[in-house]
Amino acid sequence: MITLHGFAASNYYNLVKHVLLYKQLPFQENLVYGGSDELLAVSPVGKVPAITTPEGLNLSESSVICDFIEERYPDTPLYPTDAGERAVVHQIMKIAELYLELPSRRLIPFAFSGTAIPKPVVAEVRQVLERGIVALNRLSQFSPWIAGEQFTMADIYVYYVSTIVSNFASKQLDWDVLAEIPGMKEWNEAMSQSAIAQTIEADRLANMPEFMQRVKEQIQAVNAVNAVNAANAD
């Protein structure tokens, strides 16, 4: 059986979990947080998610895991058979990761610590997001799925990217980023209605208090180190 390592507050974890549930593959969840030794044993950079396959192979990086699952378990396919169409699905996923997910993530430390975002960071994040918006406007079909008639890996991937965009970029920049991509809100709403998405959301909400407590402890630890360093510098 596959083991999925990580925690349910993570959108990267959740997108892999969505793929496993969609393909109806048996798997077990191993609750482990970023940076821990237990995670480092299965994930070279110590990030969530990672999986251990039934054969004992450890894999990390959500998009790599998605592709592995598809190749190893091709039933209930999540990629088109045509190479060009498959590449377009990959292209949508990559653009969503680089130009929507990652810039939005730049803002997470400011949201968690409650500190103001420096103006140059705001400008840079906005600029990268603008490019993502233009690109996804060009590539998205929403007919009804993001890459066209077939429900694909891009639907799952971008749906979980959009949670980070909404919760961090949109809130902190006071800018409804997803509204800039016509059709995205309706598609997002349809995605959120699936039984799988609702199960995952329930698990995410259940994990949030523990996750936020860990975030709080990490911030306190960093503040304590900074206070000692400042005192030593005096």
Ligand SMILES: N[C@@H](CCC(=O)N[C@@H](CS)C(=O)NCC(=O)O)C(=O)O
């Ligand atoms: N590129 C990685 C990113 C994974 C990632 O950033 N995971 C976060 C949780 S959502 C994490 O493990 N953070 C802990 C850390 O950075 O130490 C992927 O696609 O899997």
